[in-house]
Each structure stands twice: as C-alpha cells, then as structure tokens.
Amino acid sequence: MADMAEAIESAEISHEAAANDRVMFGFWVYLMTDLLMFAVLFAVYAVLHGNTAGGPGGKELFSQQQALAETLLLLTSSFTCGLGMIAARRGNKSQVLVWFGLTFLLGLAFLGLELREFAEFVREGHTFSANAFMSSFFALVGTHGLHITSGLLWMTITLIYVLKRGLNKHLVRKLALLSLFWHFLDIVWIFIFTIVYLMAFV
Amino acid sequence: MNEKSPITTTPPKEHRTTGSYVTGFLLSLIFTAIPYYMVVHKTVSGSALLATILLFAVLQMLIQIFFFLHLGRGPKPLYNVIFFVSTVGIILVVVLGSMFIMKNLHYNMSPESTTTKLAQDEGIDQVGGEKTGACSDIGVNHKVIIKNNIASPAHTDAKLCDTLTFINEDDRVREIAFGKHPAHEAYGGELELSVRKGYPKTITLNQTGAQLFFHDHLDPTANGGFSVIK
Numbered sequence: 001m002a003d004m005a006e007a008i009e010s011a012e013i014s015h016e017a018a019a020n021d022r023v024m025f026g027f028w029v030y031l032m033t034d035l036l037m038f039a040v041l042f043a044v045y046a047v048l049h050g051n052t053a054g055g056p057g058g059k060e061l062f063s064q065q066q067a068l069a070e071t072l073l074l075l076t077s078s079f080t081c082g083l084g085m086i087a088a089r090r091g092n093k094s095q096v097l098v099w100f101g102l103t104f105l106l107g108l109a110f111l112g113l114e115l116r117e118f119a120e121f122v123r124e125g126h127t128f129s130a131n132a133f134m135s136s137f138f139a140l141v142g143t144h145g146l147h148i149t150s151g152l153l154w155m156t157i158t159l160i161y162v163l164k165r166g167l168n169k170h171l172v173r174k175l176a177l178l179s180l181f182w183h184f185l186d187i188v189w190i191f192i193f194t195i196v197y198l199m200a201f202v
Numbered sequence: 203m204n205e206k207s208p209i210t211t212t213p214p215k216e217h218r219t220t221g222s223y224v225t226g227f228l229l230s231l232i233f234t235a236i237p238y239y240m241v242v243h244k245t246v247s248g249s250a251l252l253a254t255i256l257l258f259a260v261l262q263m264l265i266q267i268f269f270f271l272h273l274g275r276g277p278k279p280l281y282n283v284i285f286f287v288s289t290v291g292i293i294l295v296v297v298l299g300s301m302f303i304m305k306n307l308h309y310n311m312s313p314e315s316t317t318t319k320l321a322q323d324e325g326i327d328q329v330g331g332e333k334t335g336a337c338s339d340i341g342v343n344h345k346v347i348i349k350n351n352i353a354s355p356a357h358t359d360a361k362l363c364d365t366l367t368f369i370n371e372d373d374r375v376r377e378i379a380f381g382k383h384p385a386h387e388a389y390g391g392e393l394e395l396s397v398r399k400g401y402p403k404t405i406t407l408n409q410t411g412a413q414l415f416f417h418d419h420l421d422p423t424a425n426g427g428f429s430v431i432k
Binding site: 024025028029032035036039040042043044046047064068071072075076078079082083086180183184186187190191193194195198199201202 | 219220223224226227230231234237238241242248251252255256258259262263266267270271281282285286289292293296297300301304
C-alpha cells in the first residue's frame, strides 16, 4: 500500500514537473522571439551606425568607462540573481530577499547610469531624431532599457509576494522565469556592450 | 516549504550549485575585461581587433548560457536547445543578410565618392567630360588645336588616363564627335563635345584603342585621330 501511495504521489509530482517544464519552455519561446526583435534592432544599428549626417559618431559620444561600469553592474546582478534562485530552490526566504534585493539595486543602478547617458545626449542635441545613427542607437539600447525597467517592475511585484506569502512552488516558478529573463537581458547587453560601445572605438 | 515540491525533487540539480554561478561569473568578468583592455589600449588593430572582441562576446554568451541559464541540462528531448539554435540561425540570416544587402545598396546607389569608386572598379566613367572616376591618377595632358578647319596634331599618341584638350581657335562652334564621319560613337561616356573659341574642353582618355577618331560633326573636314595604350 505504501508503494502504491508513493507511486501515486510521484505520478502527481511528475505531472506537476511536466506542467512546470511546459511553462518554462513557453517562456523560453517568448525569450527567443524577443531575441529576434533585438536581432533586427542590431541589424538596423549595424547598417545605420555610420550615418551621422555630419554629427558626432559613437567614438565622440560614448564613454568607455561608463559602458564598462554598466556591464559590470549587469553581470553582477545576473550573478546575484542566480544565487537568489539557488536560495529559492532551497526554500530560504530571507536569502531570496537579500539576493534578489541586491539584483534589484544593481539593476536600478544600471538603469540610472543609462538614463544619465541618454539625458546627456539629449541635452547636447543628439536626440532620437538627430540622425540615423542616434535613432538606431536609441531604438536598440532604449529597448533593452525598457526590458530592464519591466524586469525591475516584475521583480518588485514578485518580491512583495514573497515577503507577504512566503515561498511556495508557484512563486519559486515565477522567480525562475524572472531569473531566466534577467540572464537573457544580460546576454543581450553583452552584445550591446561589444557591438555598440566597444566597436565604436575600434 | 514542501519537501516534495517538484522543484526540489525533479532529477538531479547538482549543476545548479553556487559553484557553477561563481565559475560563470568569474569567467564572464575575465571575458569582459580582455576585450575592454584590448580596445582601450589598442593592442591589435582594425579587423583583427573587431574579430577578437566579437569572439569574446560569443564566448561570453556561451558562458552565460551554460553557467547561468543551464541550457542543455533540462528535460529531454531538448526542445529549448533546438529552439535556441534555430533562433540563432534566423538571427545570423537577418543580421548578416541585411548588412550584406545594405552594403551592396550603398555601393550602388550612393553619390559622388561611391560613384567614383564604382567607376574605378568597373572602368567606365566620364561624367561631363571633366570629372573622371575611372582614372584616379591623371597622366599627361595632350592638346589638339583646331584652326582654319585643321586639327593639329592630326594624330595623338597617349596613354590610358592621360587627358586630351580640344582647343578651338575658329569663330564657329565645333561639335566634336567621336568615330569617323558619319559614324557617331561615344568615347569614354562622351557622345559629343561643344567647343567654342576660348572655351577648351578636356576629356580623360579612359578607354584604350589603337585607332580612335574624332571629327567636327558640323564640318567633318576638321578631324583627327588618337590612340590610347595602357
């Protein structure tokens, strides 16, 4: 009888696990389509980045230190996000709050640096409509920034849930999706860092 | 927390350890620092640097995928890996394809500088008799003076990319055409040159030929020949 009960329970577990895998896969499909959108924006940037209509190019506008700082912030936030996920799977609520809280702060710092850079460009007259180069730059980097913003919003909501309701398997799944999203944004940023910022100085 | 929750009991998750994240983090830091250092200090130049930093970006991506996203460790069959690989395929087609097409378009449709380059590549071009693209290095200038209906010298030997100036010293306008009258051939993109007294016209000799002729279309008695060798 005990075997029977165990078998039923494990069947239920595998059923739930399958549902879990389906959700993860669905989210993965979303991420891949999102990646396609970024690819198109990268293609636009690659084609148009030279068309500055007499205005300054990336070499004159970008700051290498700033780009490096943003990269390090996002890399570290991806790391703390991973540690938060480990804590979530172990069911350690306080560690989840600490690591994801850190992730949130690092993400916020990244966003702050990015917005400061954007504001500086706009102040100097290098707006979205200044030339094709600025348009493609703002479209690509701005879309990534929007993703980061929505990620931060999502993180805030999920952490409030964790704080109020504690960790349950649905919340752990939500956190897993969130961390997938966050790592994904990190990967996209690596290419922005390389193709937009580093290549401007080659 | 329920110990039997599917998240904690599904197949071995030993890869989801802190160690994996630490390794991934350190490697990605290194793979950020190296291209950054190379760009700031310009250790190599041009396309070599470009290729290197792109390579590091791809390595960085692979590290993130394996150490952070744990792609390929999920339940089999690995639909997410298949999905990822096909996405990368589409991305390569979209990005490289647009770059290739737009570069071609730029090459064929852009004004002035590119037109000149195109003219040089294709060896065709004579824009307005003066502007030349096919010849980047202009050679010697030869002169043909037409006076009293006679062109002198009657024959000019020139090299490719030399220039030929028609000077009209008669009062009437000369319509210099190429070929032997009544044939009317284009030379180097020019069909006819109107040459008035005091306003010489110069063409660049951008087509070779052993027996080339010109004549005044209005009065063919004024004619001559020239040869252009490499």
